[in-house]
Amino acid sequence: MSALVIENLVRTYDGGLTAVDNVSLTVAAGETYALVGESGCGKSTLARCAVRLDTPTGGRIVVNGRDVTRLSRRALRPLRGGFQLVFQDPMSSLEPRLSAHDAVGEALRIHGRYRPEAVDALLTEVGLDPSLGARLPHQLSGGQRQRIGIARALALEPQLLVLDEPVASLDVSVQAQVVNLLRELQDRRGLAYLFIAHDLAVVASLAHRVGVMYLGRIVEEGPAAQVLTDPQHPYTRALVDAIPVESPALRRERTVLKGEPPSPVERPGGCVFHPRCPIARPSCAQEVPALEERVPGLRVACPYS
Amino acid sequence: MKRIGVWGAAIGLLLIVAAVLLAGPISGHDPLAQNLSDRLLPPGTDGHLLGTDDKGRDVLARALYGGRISLLVGFVAATAAAVAGIALGLLAGYYGGWWDRIISGMADIWIAFPFLVLAVATLAVVGGTVPVLVVLLTFGAWVTPTRVTRGLARRLRGADHVQAAIGLGASDGRIIRRHVLPAVLPANLIVWTLTVGTLILIEGGLSFLGLGVRPPTPSWGNMLSDGRGYLELAWWATAAPGAALTLTVLLTNLLGDALRDSLDIKLRDR
Amino acid sequence: MLNLESVVVTTRSGVRLVDGVDLTVGAGEIVGLVGESGSGKTVTTTAVFGLAGPGVAVTGGRAVFDGNDLAGADLRRLRGAQVGFVFQDPSTALHPLLRIGDQIAEAGQVHGRHVDVAAALAEVGVPDPARRVRQYPHELSGGLRQRVAIAIALANRPKLVVADEPTTALDVTVQMQVLRLLARMRDEQGTATLLITHDLGLVAEVADRVAVMYAGRVVETGTVAQIFAAARHPYTRALLASRPRLAAGRSALPVIGGAPPVPAARPAGCAFHPRCALATDLCATVAPEPADGVACHFAGGPS
Numbered sequence: 001m002s003a004l005v006i007e008n009l010v011r012t013y014d015g016g017l018t019a020v021d022n023v024s025l026t027v028a029a030g031e032t033y034a035l036v037g038e039s040g041c042g043k044s045t046l047a048r049c050a051v052r053l054d055t056p057t058g059g060r061i062v063v064n065g066r067d068v069t070r071l072s073r074r075a076l077r078p079l080r081g082g083f084q085l086v087f088q089d090p091m092s093s094l095e096p097r098l099s100a101h102d103a104v105g106e107a108l109r110i111h112g113r114y115r116p117e118a119v120d121a122l123l124t125e126v127g128l129d130p131s132l133g134a135r136l137p138h139q140l141s142g143g144q145r146q147r148i149g150i151a152r153a154l155a156l157e158p159q160l161l162v163l164d165e166p167v168a169s170l171d172v173s174v175q176a177q178v179v180n181l182l183r184e185l186q187d188r189r190g191l192a193y194l195f196i197a198h199d200l201a202v203v204a205s206l207a208h209r210v211g212v213m214y215l216g217r218i219v220e221e222g223p224a225a226q227v228l229t230d231p232q233h234p235y236t237r238a239l240v241d242a243i244p245v246e247s248p249a250l251r252r253e254r255t256v257l258k259g260e261p262p263s264p265v266e267r268p269g270g271c272v273f274h275p276r277c278p279i280a281r282p283s284c285a286q287e288v289p290a291l292e293e294r295v296p297g298l299r300v301a302c303p304y305s
Numbered sequence: 306m307k308r309i310g311v312w313g314a315a316i317g318l319l320l321i322v323a324a325v326l327l328a329g330p331i332s333g334h335d336p337l338a339q340n341l342s343d344r345l346l347p348p349g350t351d352g353h354l355l356g357t358d359d360k361g362r363d364v365l366a367r368a369l370y371g372g373r374i375s376l377l378v379g380f381v382a383a384t385a386a387a388v389a390g391i392a393l394g395l396l397a398g399y400y401g402g403w404w405d406r407i408i409s410g411m412a413d414i415w416i417a418f419p420f421l422v423l424a425v426a427t428l429a430v431v432g433g434t435v436p437v438l439v440v441l442l443t444f445g446a447w448v449t450p451t452r453v454t455r456g457l458a459r460r461l462r463g464a465d466h467v468q469a470a471i472g473l474g475a476s477d478g479r480i481i482r483r484h485v486l487p488a489v490l491p492a493n494l495i496v497w498t499l500t501v502g503t504l505i506l507i508e509g510g511l512s513f514l515g516l517g518v519r520p521p522t523p524s525w526g527n528m529l530s531d532g533r534g535y536l537e538l539a540w541w542a543t544a545a546p547g548a549a550l551t552l553t554v555l556l557t558n559l560l561g562d563a564l565r566d567s568l569d570i571k572l573r574d575r
Numbered sequence: 576m577l578n579l580e581s582v583v584v585t586t587r588s589g590v591r592l593v594d595g596v597d598l599t600v601g602a603g604e605i606v607g608l609v610g611e612s613g614s615g616k617t618v619t620t621t622a623v624f625g626l627a628g629p630g631v632a633v634t635g636g637r638a639v640f641d642g643n644d645l646a647g648a649d650l651r652r653l654r655g656a657q658v659g660f661v662f663q664d665p666s667t668a669l670h671p672l673l674r675i676g677d678q679i680a681e682a683g684q685v686h687g688r689h690v691d692v693a694a695a696l697a698e699v700g701v702p703d704p705a706r707r708v709r710q711y712p713h714e715l716s717g718g719l720r721q722r723v724a725i726a727i728a729l730a731n732r733p734k735l736v737v738a739d740e741p742t743t744a745l746d747v748t749v750q751m752q753v754l755r756l757l758a759r760m761r762d763e764q765g766t767a768t769l770l771i772t773h774d775l776g777l778v779a780e781v782a783d784r785v786a787v788m789y790a791g792r793v794v795e796t797g798t799v800a801q802i803f804a805a806a807r808h809p810y811t812r813a814l815l816a817s818r819p820r821l822a823a824g825r826s827a828l829p830v831i832g833g834a835p836p837v838p839a840a841r842p843a844g845c846a847f848h849p850r851c852a853l854a855t856d857l858c859a860t861v862a863p864e865p866a867d868g869v870a871c872h873f874a875g876g877p878s
Binding site: 238 | 611612702716717718719746747748749750751752754755773774776777779780814817818819820821822823824825826827828829830831834835
């Protein structure tokens with residue numbers, strides 16, 4: 001049974017904004033599916049829909065085998081432990097007045113399962129000394145706060161974690177520590193991750209599969225090694241090329257896109273990428289390219305690449 | 306600096322409250338006891354620390370006892386307004402939708418009414434007893450705490466840590482109790498201290514106009530009104546209630562300001 | 576163009592945020608100043624140009640800009656005219672209520688210069704400049720706003736541009752465009768640029784030379800080629816190694832154990848010694864002086 005199945009997800013807002021436009025993806029149990037894209041692509045909206053902190057306008061969300069798309073908050077309550085969201089900014093996702101211990105403990109208290117030893121065990125598992133439990137969020141470093149957020153998400157023994165840019169606001173050296181922690185947790189607990197990010201390099205060390213989003217649609221999806229080293233879709237290629245190289249010796253010819261990602265309120269017709277696409281043809285403005293499976297496991301939405 | 310402000314103002318107010326409660330022992334006189342042979346005595350004469358008024362009543366006693374009414378009305382009404390405001394603000398801000406429309410609509414309409422005119426009219430008809438004053442002033446003061454709370458609750462509703470609690474399966478009751486309510490209390494504390502001062506002033510004004518507490522029961526407002534008639538003869542009969550009123554309202558404002566400053570710093574630290 | 580010698584910056588309470596920094600930015604070159612939080616990379620230049628917060632001041636060393644000692648200089652006249660600044664967050668760098676064109680023009684007016692606003696926008700690659708001139712910041716995307724911020728910094732043709740994390744808040748594809756712009760300014764105008772960042776990759780893209788800072792000191796300097804091919808300081812090496820690589824696949828990221836020290840709690844001796852695999856007692860007691868571009872007792876030793 002897959003940890004997460006998203007089918008034809010649509011999320012629109014009054015006023016014509018389409019954040020997610022018919023997205024389908026599957027996260028297998030125990031694997032990391034990394035969803036990458038730049039600002040405005042809808043990945044955060046999708047993340048919130050996946051854990052039902054937002055309600056989709058259309059489509060289905062099946063978590064751990066249960067269809068949770070239209071469930072009420074009351075019906076969701078007993079299921080919530082099974083899937084949790086780790087937020088990007090650990091400062092804002094922790095209640096400023098709650099100590100670290102209480103922040104993690106609250107997860108257990110809500111479901112009547114609180115035991116102080118359980119909280120200590122969770123803190124230790126994420127690499128924190130339980131004695132830090134007495135501290136308030138503003139007395140902890142960014143990395144420590146994010147570990148608290150992860151511990152809190154693990155408290156109810158989920159099978160799926162959705163992580164929305166979990167290391168983006170951390171120092172570079174701390175990012176590596178937290179990413180390593182996430183990988184260890186995944187291996188140890190068999191967790192499935194839907195990992196939302198814009199930083200491809202971070203994704204590389206964690207992901208089994210990668211999906212690339214642009215303006216609400218998935219444009220490419222496949223095994224991580226494949227997508228990151230041999231991208232098929234012109235946008236993916238530009239994303240990979242845009243990573244500043246660590247060594248001047250590796251400088252190469254690269255696609256540098258013109259312009260900016262347009263706002264989701266003004267989505268271009270046809271292929272949403274066509275205005276910035278280096279290989280766009282006139283027909284791209286009219287036809288919406290379907291996500292086609294080129295080889296098993298690899299889908300690309302561009303007939304000309 | 307700001308810490309001194311908070312504590313200084315708070316202690317000052319506590320002293321005033323204590324003085325007012327200990328009015329009897331401090332002044333040693335009955336505020337209603339008229340003694341026409343001892344009229345208009347200057348301060349310091351004959352055991353009258355602040356002199357006597359035109360009916361021979363001890364000014365200090367009247368000022369202190371009079372403070373009881375003003376403070377009582379001010380504190381109680383401000384507190385009632387805060388409680389009502391927090392409750393309504395939470396409903397409007399956290400739940401939004403129809404709650405928000407109704408409550409915010411009521412607030413907007415209420416603000417548009419000339420409150421003092423209504424107050425005057427009501428008091429003229431019903432009479433200025435303490436319960437009536439408290440109810441009236443509560444009605445006059447509920448909108449600000451409601452709006453303040455609504456704004457904060459609305460923002461918190463979308464905040465990540467509240468979303469996280471929802472994601473863990475927390476009920477609305479729990480979220481409001483543990484995440485929203487504690488967050489709106491500091492701002493409401495500030496509003497409360499400023500409201501107390503404002504309501505004390507309004508009560509003073511209403512009593513001054515003869516609409517509030519009726520003589521012979523002393524209140525700062527009606528003492529000011531009385532004293533007007535013989536200001537050149539016995540200025541102390543007006544100065545005492547005037548100074549007391551001014552000092553009290555000044556202290557509540559200072560307390561509110563100092564609280565806002567000190568809470569701001571804490572917020573900035575986070 | 577900019578020459579810092581043993582610059583020390585302290586806070587009002589005596590904490591040394593910058594502890595003896597030597598740094599040079601020559602005309603027509605881009606120097607990357609690399610460091611993490613608490614390294615002092617930002618405050619080094621803000622203090623020297625009088626932009627640091629209250630109580631933070633240069634208390635030691637010498638800062639020379641374009642041949643003039645900054646200590647007695649009229650910094651206000653220099654800022655915006657001889658030195659341009661670009662900061663991290665484009666949405667707070669611009670005044671929300673003024674049109675773009677007016678803000679660029681103001682940068683010139685303050686120093687008694689007239690600026691061709693449309694040309695300034697075109698120069699930084701803003702498409703359709705005539706229309707953009709009349710727009711407000713909220714009508715522009717993050718990338719465009721940052722370009723406007725750069726245009727403002729360049730309005731008076733400064734000799735030096737200090738760009739502090741100019742691309743951190745931008746999308747990856749836009750980041751590349753902004754970096755190219757900085758390189759073009761160097762090539763076409765001979766603008767000297769100090770690029771402050773935590774990202775070694777950025778530096779590799781556009782910089783000519785690199786200075787690596789840790790805990791308020793410069794630990795290594797060199798050309799980009801030198802640093803990337805043969806870094807000598809253990810911290811630089813660790814930084815280079817810990818950058819995740821695309822091709823590495825699912826594997827453990829090399830980590831520098833521990834965390835950068837807070838300025839108030841800088842370790843004695845070499846500030847990096849608690850986290851350094853090569854540390855000895857010497858490192859814990861004696862702070863290494865920079866020699867031949869590296870400040871380490873074992874420069875170039877085994878990695």
